[in-house]
Amino acid sequence: MRDIRVAVVGGGPAGIYAADILTKAYPNASVDVIERLPAPYGLVRYGVAPDHPRIKEIIKALHRVLSQPQIRFLGNVDYGTDLKMSDLRRFYDAVIFSTGAMADRPLDIPGVDLPGSYGAADFVSWYDGHPDVPREWPLEAKEVAVVGAGNVALDVARMLVKTADEQLTTEIPANVYDGLKANACTDVHVFARRGPAQIKFSPMELRELSHSPNVDVIVHPEGFEIDEAGQEAINSSKQTKMVVNTLLKYVETEPTGAPHRIHIHMCQSPVEILGDGKVEAFRTERTELVDGSARGTGETTDWPVQAVYRAVGYLSSPLVDLPFDHQAGVIPNEAGRVIDMDGNHQPGTYVTGWIKRGPVGLIGHTKSDASQTIDCLLEDVDSLQPAEVSDPDAIVQHLVERGVEVTSWEDWGRLDAHEMALGEEQGRLRVKVVPREEMVSRSRG
Known part of the structure; x- marks a missing residue:
């Protein structure tokens, strides 16, 4: 069983479920969950109405996944601006896009x-x-x-x-x-x-x-x-x-x-x-x-x-260097394998969640969707092109050199604690920090 490094672009439920399923099924996999916001959880944090705390209970399960040693969170990193497809090819054996639908x-x-x-x-x-x-x-x-x-x-x-x-x-x-x-x-x-x-x-x-x-x-x-x-x-x-x-x-x-x-x-x-x-x-x-x-x-x-x-x-948004079906609002794929305009599979490139199947179904439906994508990735393991750079720290160094203020899982823990402290002062569970700059600075303590 060869070691593989996988990037999951999108830190919402779909991407986190994919990381969880992959690391459980393939112990030699390490996963970086790359999220454009400084905080994880995607749609659960920014798409569920605030007066629906029961739905937000899913965050507890997502937190357990992101706490696993095989999974690393890299926040405040925007694909297409801070990272290109060529960068992902250099640092990872495979990439799963789970960018959802926000438009x-x-x-x-x-x-x-x-x-x-x-x-x-x-x-x-x-x-x-x-x-x-x-x-x-x-x-x-x-x-x-x-x-x-x-x-x-x-x-x-x-x-x-x-x-x-x-x-x-x-x-x-x-x-x-x-x-x-x-x-x-x-x-x-x-x-x-x-x-x-x-x-x-x-x-x-x-x-x-x-x-x-x-x-x-x-x-x-x-x-x-x-x-x-x-x-x-x-x-x-x-x-x-x-x-x-x-x-x-x-x-x-x-x-x-x-x-x-x-x-x-x-x-x-x-x-x-x-x-x-x-x-x-x-x-x-x-x-x-x-x-x-x-x-x-x-x-x-x-x-x-x-x-x-x-x-x-x-509606999902197109992503740089990837095909896009504007009518369906998805990245063309077969069971999660990305396919180009000619119908050929793009090696080592996968999708899951709404960017894969469209914005239908509840949050729980993304688990079976992620399982299908991971099954395809595991079938392709032997044919995946090995990453050019295998050092896990190299991607972080690359981003820092480009001036990206990457937030880690530990950083999120500090922001999370700060928001809960703000809530406690007002008799609430949490009060969200809104400005991105403040989110990053609070993450850094």
Whole structure:
């Protein structure tokens, strides 16, 4: 069994799972997890809503993986800027890309570029304290439209109507609290193209909408349509049945008069964002279901809103020196082996997670995805081109010589402890540090 050195580019769940599976299956492997942010955990730290601490429990498992001696964390290193493919080829036998998906999938309707039209991913990055986005977010809109029928749409809606003080039990930084404190929103309208049996909400997320005493959830009966395909989905899926039953309860529940409201509208397809120099209304078309698909009826409605959030999916970004399928938003691959434009495998180059299969599925689904990729890598071990430089410290020296302030696993431990100390002062578990420079300096103690 030969020794191999592998780089995993991307320090979120997909990359960490791949490192764990590889080192357990192949004891002679050592793995560097290379992350462009100074902190690990990717989507769990910067994509999960702060009022969902249960989901963040996965961090405990990811922490155990990154603590293993065969795995090394190299943070604050940006592939394409600080490292090129030729560098990775020089220092590693194989490379696994797990860079995920952080951009918004486009919504191709007129008016989408009007001021007041926002991508949900950008809003999520703001309220999660991502270091590379602006510190302020415009929250002057009183009535807001959210386009989408998944959990991100619910996260956005919930964050827009829950009071800032309700978020003080979470890890939100001061700039996010101040922004939410000034939020003028009273009504959020969530629009889904299809009916209740096709909606992609998870039951838990949907039920949580009503947990705030300051929020009424109003599911409008118009468009509450279940066709034959929908009924089959209800009969065959416990989760779908739970979602439909929860929606029915909301339909039957009288509003309490709470100061904020989330309205859910089904069978409404986005048509146009209207406004003169800014968002002033959102136009939808009523749809009808045909074999589970939505078909337009020609009946349109203009909803008076001052902001629109597009939560129609995430999209991965192209990577330097790698092929990219812009339509699917993935790096072309076969079971995790990267393939070029001619369909040939790129030796020693692999992908896992959303950059491999698209932004679908929950965090737990990335384990089986990573297993498939690692199986391919292990099949290829004997044919992998050995790294030109085998010294593990050489890559760090290379980065330091280029002026990169690399953060280590020990550095993350210091930043982690600092954030938890900030939280303890306020009776919270953690308060995030937002500026990248401060993250790095706190990491260095």
